[in-house]
Amino acid sequence: MQIIKDISISKRWENILTASIDKIIIFLTICAVPATLASISRIPMSGLMVSMFLHAIISVALIATTIYRKRLSINFKMNFILIVTSLVAIAGVYNWGLLGNGMLWSILSIIFITLFYGIKVGIYASIVFAIYVSIIGYLYVNGILETSVDPVSYLSSVSGWLTAILGSLIPLTSSVLIIGSLYLAAKQALLQLDRQRVEITILAEQDELTGIYNSRVFHSLLEQSIERAKRHNGWVYLVNIDLDNFKSINDNYGHHAGDEVLKFTAKQLLEVTRDEDTICRIGGDEFLMLIESPTKYSNQQLDIIINRIKSAINIPYIYEGTTIEISGSIGYAEYNAVETPNLKDKEDILKLADREMYKDKQRLRAQQMS
Template structure:
């Protein structure tokens, strides 16, 4: 299938628009995280420093001070930093708290929860593959630290029972444990909503593109390309099930006169009216198509051959429906329709080899009907 330059250009523009929308929402989500972390940074630092009386001054506290100072600075001036720098710093922040926290505090600290946030930011910065790799690395690191604690090689600076009953321990847990959970929830929630909205938008675009490709923009009926696809399917069904395929060719009489005399708006109104009227008198399983100008085709499948009276009745319904008048600019306008048809059965119509043969037969029948209609009108005028 060939794609025009215009179609390719529109696809590129849509992709760029979708990428820009996604990046814009990611920036908003990261800025929310910076605001949240910035507001909580000082209380978190105070909670960390409040452990000094029971633990002494720890290396992790130096890391906290440096990272929190940088965090507050970036949060205040977040509009001056691009998204990559902000994500890199959040990754660095999470890595620092994770690595130092696990080493200094083991299960008493918040390292495990911050490691979850670290993996999320690594994935956002460097992709899913790097996220998985770092998840494995952190698992190995945490396992190693755990083994060192279990063996007694390293120990916490305070007895666990003392730490878990201290205000500073609970304050640190409050800001250090709940905060990463809230941050990850905000980030994932924001990106999820954006992804969902983008999927809806893409689905709407897909439906619109499909409609433009399959439907006549004026009447909403299927176009000529779809008719040929449908008739090919019907012919295959006929071969398998010995069913009958009827093709009706319909051409409006008097349309050109109205279009020339009253303009294209009146002509378009006539075409839409004719299409609506045809839909009203046909079955839901019948396929109506506008194949160009004032020409319509209808495809009808029947498990058994309908009698000629039934076919004639359908043709009369189509003619009667299309001849109803409409009002345009205070003038009543109406057309009539000439109808011809061809019937196909894989076993009983050997002269009809393919869809072209069927369409030619229906076309000849339609012109015969049009000729008879013109002769009748001429005779009526001569009376």
């Protein structure tokens, strides 16, 4: 991640970053005044120090940045935070050595550098700061640099502890703010991606008009059912359902009426479809139902299934006050790897179910003509 480069990815991402950076600037500003006062309170003990002037200058800069933050670019605000945290870290280590909070501020600064400019730059910054601390440490160990206060007196003073508390609270809380904000943003983004993935999957699998499975998904499920039947010597039943005289519905009442009839039929079929079975619309006025069974159904059981389906769809539909009669022709194919050797693959099963459906349609026409 390199926030400087990633800002332009999306407006939403830029808004999240801006809100996070503004929170940190406001927090630093709120803490700057008491921190500066705590720093100044050490004057009787340490005398005037460069870091005290630095604290005052930083406080004024933070207040100004907070006031005008809406007018400032996110790049400016991020680099401003980097400069502030880096200066505090550098000055803290130089003036106070291990007595100050320069180390904590350096960690905060490196976190920001890594987030803003990437891991590689963050590693370089860590190495540079480690070299800087090593040099300052060498100077302190060899007496070239000394703190302006007696360490024992400093550790037993109220101002010393107040400075330590504020000096550690600010970088730690700032780290929590930036990391927490980015974590929440990442979490929300992942949840949104999951929702979009589900929506895309649903759109890819659903028939746009009726909301049930489309033919692409159904063909895949049929292939899986056939493979399971081969492994476990099970049975697959494919039921082909075709509405009768559907063209006349479109011709007499319009295509919107035809669409409403298709949606109504799909709803009726879902009501008689078990959870373990599958229903789909493969186009036009044709539906397929997929049923799996570990054992072979008897003719009586199959008749019950067919009659249940016919009863579900052979129901008049009221469209804008007009009654539209609905009926359907049904044919089925049964598959078992051992007992139906003439059915080699899904295409054979589909063709057989289709032929049986047309036989049922011809029987219905013959009855109507007689």
